[in-house]
Amino acid sequence: MKEHVALVYGDIQGGASVPVRIHSECMTSEVFGSLKCDCKEQLDAALAEVARRGAGAVLYLRQEGRGIGLANKIRAYDLQSQGADTVDANRMLGLPDDAREYHAAADMLAHFGVQSVLLMTNNPAKVEGLGALGVTVIGRLPVIVPPNPFSRGYLETKRTRMAHELPTRGAASAAITATDPVLQAISQGEAE
Numbered sequence: 546m547k548e549h550v551a552l553v554y555g556d557i558q559g560g561a562s563v564p565v566r567i568h569s570e571c572m573t574s575e576v577f578g579s580l581k582c583d584c585k586e587q588l589d590a591a592l593a594e595v596a597r598r599g600a601g602a603v604l605y606l607r608q609e610g611r612g613i614g615l616a617n618k619i620r621a622y623d624l625q626s627q628g629a630d631t632v633d634a635n636r637m638l639g640l641p642d643d644a645r646e647y648h649a650a651a652d653m654l655a656h657f658g659v660q661s662v663l664l665m666t667n668n669p670a671k672v673e674g675l676g677a678l679g680v681t682v683i684g685r686l687p688v689i690v691p692p693n694p695f696s697r698g699y700l701e702t703k704r705t706r707m708a709h710e711l712p713t714r715g716a717a718s719a720a721i722t723a724t725d726p727v728l729q730a731i732s733q734g735e736a737e
């Protein structure tokens with residue numbers, strides 16, 4: 546059984562416009578430090594933003610690899626190393642682009658009596674998915690991580706094929722940004 550986690554900071558009981566990050570597990574970046582995606586930096590940025598705002602929650606869902614599981618994600622990485630992008634790699638394996646569900650997140654928010662959330666995400670499908678489950682998403686807070694040389698293609702695929710609201714290369718952003726100095730240095734070294 547997968548155990549999901551609600552990390553709550555401050556008092557959110559019965560709250561409205563509660564800052565919430567609904568985060569999907571990514572062992573490769575969060576545990577092993579892979580730079581192929583932005584998940585760990587998004588998690589860190591969300592935790593910092595919740596603390597800065599004084600109250601909020603990070604709901605950590607055990608949906609590795611957008612719900613296809615770790616072994617399938619590693620198989621997809623193998624196909625990506627041969628040129629496929631994230632979406633096509635999943636399809637070549639006969640798997641959906643995104644197999645995640647958000648019932649657990651909706652249940653957690655109901656448990657705390659949260660009336661509405663400010664959702665920290667760049668993914669409009671996540672906003673819609675929660676709305677369909679009865680969660681009132683009153684606003685969206687972008688969580689932008691600057692690309693590094695290893696994540697650039699992955700982020701570009703999210704922008705162009707999965708409709709994530711991410712800046713085009715070089716565009717300035719006033720969103721929550723990752724503060725990791727190493728990643729910022731890598732990204733600035735890449736910028737031109």
Ligand SMILES: Nc1nc2c(ncn2[C@@H]2O[C@H](COP(=O)(O)OP(=O)(O)OP(=O)(O)O)[C@@H](O)[C@H]2O)c(=O)[nH]1
Nearest residue numbers: 569570571582608609610611618621631666667668
């Ligand atoms: N199938 C697959 N999953 C991946 C890959 N890289 C990261 N993931 C998973 O993608 C999930 C995160 O989803 P993303 O599409 O990056 O972001 P999101 O949660 O939809 O949107 P945000 O709220 O803006 O972060 C995590 O579960 C990661 O394990 C990959 O190459 N293939």
Ligand SMILES: [Zn+2]
Nearest residue numbers: 571574582584
């Ligand atoms: Zn990741």
